[in-house]
Amino acid sequence: MQAQQPIPVPKETAHKWLVSLLNPNEREESLIELSKQRENIENLAVMLWHSTGIMALLLHEIISVYPFLSPPNLSAAASNRVCNALALLQCVASHPETRMAFLNAHLPMYLYPLLNTTNKSRPFEYLRLTSLGVIGALVKNDSTEVINFLLTTEIIPLCLRIMETGSDLSKSVAIFIIQKILLEDNGLNYICQTYERFYAVAQVLSNITQQVITQSSSRLLKHVVRCYLRLSDNKKAREALRQCVPESLKDSTFANMLKDDATTKRFLNQLLTNLAETN
Ligand code: TRP
Numbered sequence: 001m002q003a004q005q006p007i008p009v010p011k012e013t014a015h016k017w018l019v020s021l022l023n024p025n026e027r028e029e030s031l032i033e034l035s036k037q038r039e040n041i042e043n044l045a046v047m048l049w050h051s052t053g054i055m056a057l058l059l060h061e062i063i064s065v066y067p068f069l070s071p072p073n074l075s076a077a078a079s080n081r082v083c084n085a086l087a088l089l090q091c092v093a094s095h096p097e098t099r100m101a102f103l104n105a106h107l108p109m110y111l112y113p114l115l116n117t118t119n120k121s122r123p124f125e126y127l128r129l130t131s132l133g134v135i136g137a138l139v140k141n142d143s144t145e146v147i148n149f150l151l152t153t154e155i156i157p158l159c160l161r162i163m164e165t166g167s168d169l170s171k172s173v174a175i176f177i178i179q180k181i182l183l184e185d186n187g188l189n190y191i192c193q194t195y196e197r198f199y200a201v202a203q204v205l206s207n208i209t210q211q212v213i214t215q216s217s218s219r220l221l222k223h224v225v226r227c228y229l230r231l232s233d234n235k236k237a238r239e240a241l242r243q244c245v246p247e248s249l250k251d252s253t254f255a256n257m258l259k260d261d262a263t264t265k266r267f268l269n270q271l272l273t274n275l276a277e278t279n
Helices: 011-021 024-036 044-050 054-063 076-094 099-104 107-115 122-140 144-151 155-165 168-183 185-192 195-215 218-231 235-244 262-276
Strands: none
Touching: 011 024, 011 044, 011 054, 024 076, 044 054, 044 076, 054 076, 054 107, 076 099, 076 107, 076 122, 099 107, 099 122, 099 144, 107 122, 107 155, 122 144, 122 155, 122 168, 144 168, 144 185, 155 168, 155 195, 168 185, 168 195, 168 218, 185 195, 185 218, 195 218, 195 235, 218 235, 218 262, 235 262
């Protein structure tokens, strides 16, 4: 069967939705339509950013769930609604013409309270995953500015906690963000600057490795190996890693999971070579 071609949304329809976003009675409906069709609306990010009042009301949507975060009391409907608003923010965060403006306005900070929740219910899981998706979209296209901004915030401990306690999907996005941070020189230096930071990251990576043994998520394993390998580029971290890389990465525990993944196998071998080097 052929994949369905996306049908571009006519400009007039998109405009109509943007205008009805401004009307509180029509907002919920247009949030649904816009987020559903966001891939099929040309330049949606630019329109959202430059239309008067739109960014303010998206922020308002986000802030209005804060009172329900603690004590946790978020309905499925409220979660869906704010997640639609977040999907539109993600659109702004991914677009090359709006990304820097999004960052300079410090908008990622408004998501941190949503990421700082630990409730396991579906509305909260969905909220964390969607919020992480916005940060994931920011770091996807390698950009030193994005990473440097994130390093001035507390995103790393938030990601580490989600890597410990989140659903598999959130874990993958959180470790993807950590990996992107590590791959930037400033990010690697930041994490390796103190033993506490390094150890916090290495400890979570080790716990995830342990989890991969029982749940065989090859996606998580890929990220774990890449993160360890990158840490081993730092001289001090390399020495510490000799003690704290899990044995399961050194023996044949994952041989079967990696048998069709030449890239990760190569990264793992490189990691073990780096750790064996005496220097
Ligand atoms: N402000 C904390 C620090 O600078 C942030 C932090 C907590 C952190 N845990 C971390 C940073 C782990 C890097 C890695 O240490």
